[in-house]
Amino acid sequence: MSERLLGRLRGRPARIVLLAVLLCLPPFYLDAFWLRIGLFSMAAAIGAVGLSLLSGTAGQLSLGHAFFLAIGAYGYSCLASDPGPGLPPVLAACCAVLLAGAAGGLFSPVAGRVKGMYLGIATLALVFLGHHVLLTWDSVTGGFNGRSVPPLTLGGFTFAASDPELVVLGVPFGAEERLWYLGLALFAFTWFTAGGLLRGRPGRALAALRDSETAAAVMGVDVARHRSAAFVVSSMYAGLAGVLLALAFRRVVPDYFSLALSIDYLAMIVIGGLGSVAGATAGAVFVTALPLLMTRYADQLPLVTAPGSAEGSVGPTEAARYLYGAAIVLVLLYAPDGLHGLARRARVRLGRHRPPSADRKPAASASATSAASSSSSSSSSSPSQPAAAAARSKEHTP
Known part of the structure; x- marks a missing residue:
């Protein structure tokens, strides 16, 4: 048992290193379209992990x-712009994440006292209020047309296409190639911090709070404080996802941050599996990549028309929403724990049908040897028992 545990511990870092190497290869082999899908998926995964902590783990x-x-x-766009504070881009990104956390902190008293559908309605007001502010505060947000996003610069390296052109192993690195590795770093940071949070005491407290507030309070969990903290942490993850989205889009407009985006994030965590980092990632990739792929291959898909076609036809974006709406219904009916639960059950079934490993063979042979020795001992003792009985009968015969 101890050898197998050590083998698993040695194998997990190897799998992580192999996965990291594989994720570093796409900029050398894929074009800009697939890299943009990956960037949008990584940004969506960061935001979905934050929402999964709030809704899946804390039950809010x-x-x-x-x-x-x-x-x-x-x-980030306002703080890093020159007609403005003009902060260094890295500092502007950190301040934008903290600003999102501060907004969540201002709303946290409501989140600490309201739950369920009432909290959902209260947060719904934030979307309409924020959209109105983005449209009307022209001097800061740029109004309906939005505003451009300054590129991120780190140590003299710019995560955008710039002169002189960067060439790595014969591959020209433009904005998508450079932002790919930034997105990987931010996603890895999100994955490990959220996983550590779920495995630690805060994660257990939030899970107890989700299952039963009364039981959690009896165990010493401060219900209002943990609810508020979950809302702040979720807001900071959302702010980090917003920074990466702004860098990937290179321009932010108010219409993108509408109620439909919030619904998309709920679909991500439901399809992927509530309360799971891996499930939120899988759901984010599915919901983000599906409309982009359907837009590219609209002329090859039945019942789907290219964008800008005649009225009454189903566009790729609408068709994608229909598909992952149907996916939500199927998940709720047949797999309430989402894609992550399906993958876990598949691993269990594969483990059951796996042939016995090499480390089990010596144990099996040892048990067979002991069984053979016991059977031989029993067979050798069986003739002596009737002989002893016959001798005793002769002694008692007159």
Whole structure:
């Protein structure tokens, strides 16, 4: 048992290193379209992990995730712009994330005292309020047309296409190639911090709070404080996702941060599996990549027309929403734990049908040897028992 445990511990870092190497290869082999899908999926995964902590682990319904994404995106764009504070881009990104957390902290008293559908309606007001502010505050947000996003610069390296052109192993690195590795770093940071949070005492407290508030309070969990903290952490993850989205889009507009975006994030965590980091990632990739792929291959898909076609036809975006709406219904009916639960059950079934490993063979042979020795001993003792009985009968015969 100890050898197998050590083998698993040695194998997990190897799998992580192999996965990291594989994720570093796409910029050398894929074109800009697939890299943009990956960037949008990584940004969506960061935001979905934050919402999964709030709704899946803490059991708090939120429809205002798009509001905190907008704070992160517009916060970075305003703070890093020259007609403005003109902060260094890295500092502007950190301040934008903190600004989103501060907005979540201002709303946290409501989140600490309201739950369920009532909290969902309260957060819904944030989306409409934020959208109105983005449209009317022209001097800061740029109004309906939005505003451009300054590129991120780190140590003299710019995450955008710039002169002189960067060439790595014969591959020209433009904005998508450079932002790919930034997105990987931010996603890895999100994955490990959220996983550590779920495995630690805060995660156990939030899970107890989700299952039963009364039982959690009896165990010493401060219900209002943990609810508020979950809302702040979720808002900061959303702000980080907004910063990465702004860098990927290169321009932010108010219409993107609407109620539909909040619904998309709820679909991500439901399809992927509530309370799971891996499930939120899988759901984010599915919901984000599906409309982009359907837009590219619209002329090859039945019942789907290219964008800008005649009225009454189904566009790729609408068709994608229909598909993942149907996916939500199927998940709720047949797999309430989402894609993550399906993958876990598949691993269990594969483990059951796996042939016996090499480390089990010596044990089996040892048990067979012991069984053979016991059977031989019993067979050798069986003739002596009737002989002893016959001798005793002769002694008692007159």
